[in-house]
Amino acid sequence: MKKMRLIIALPVFCFAATAFAQVKPEKVIHYRQSVMTLIGWNFSTLGAMVKGKIAFDAKQFSKHTGRLAFLAPQVLEGFTKGSDKGAETDAKPEIWTDFDDFQAKLNDLVNETKALDEIAKSDDEAKMKDQFKKTADACKACHDKYKAD
């Protein structure tokens, strides 16, 4: 009887505790690619302003930095165990074999986007552009090591 209770209880506990881990890998991959698309979408507008391709607009700049700061902490959820396979992905297997380092790099992105969003509230365009570059470096550091293409 004890054994039976354990058999019944375990899956319920596992389901509640690892709701995300149970999502099919292809769904997780699609989710993380979508988060990246949103980050890229907002990042490219900021990049266009920084590079002078479109007029610098502090209000618009701040809108997009706010989105980056909000999106960056949502990336990690897209790298559940087992989501290294299941659909076409540029995510290298090293992500899961060196997860602590990967997570540290993601954390850098979280911190840089947060700093960017803070600076975007100031009037200092030069500082904004400088912090934008630091944020881009955080993207690059992770992509160089963990992104296939």
Place this chain on the structure above:
Amino acid sequence: MKKMRLIIALPVFCFAATAFAQVKPEKVIHYRQSVMTLIGWNFSTLGAMVKGKIAFDAKQFSKHTGRLAFLAPQVLEGFTKGSDKGAETDAKPEIWTDFDDFQAKLNDLVNETKALDEIAKSDDEAKMKDQFKKTADACKACHDKYKAD
């Protein structure tokens, strides 16, 4: 000379004024589908809690409602003029022929997600679940009229 100045000035103005409109339709379509994926991702966890498929967790509930409230106002940007074609899309042409109504429906979603996120800060689980259903209705009202599948 005046004519030449006009020729030079016009594209610069147009580029700055319609930065989003100039993004290729397939990119816009990919962006809006990604926003929808993120909304769906967070919505499904809330739905699982509301339906009792996973344990109700007020903190987690609030995390996901916060994301919905943040994402909903970002949907509109994905429906630029000309993005009715360019890649596989479920967006019906009626979106662009009846844009005011479409925008009103999107605005309903913005308001319902905002209300949901407010209620999620309370202790009233029944109210949260009720407002979740209202939010789902706002999704459905738009999908029924403007989504192909």
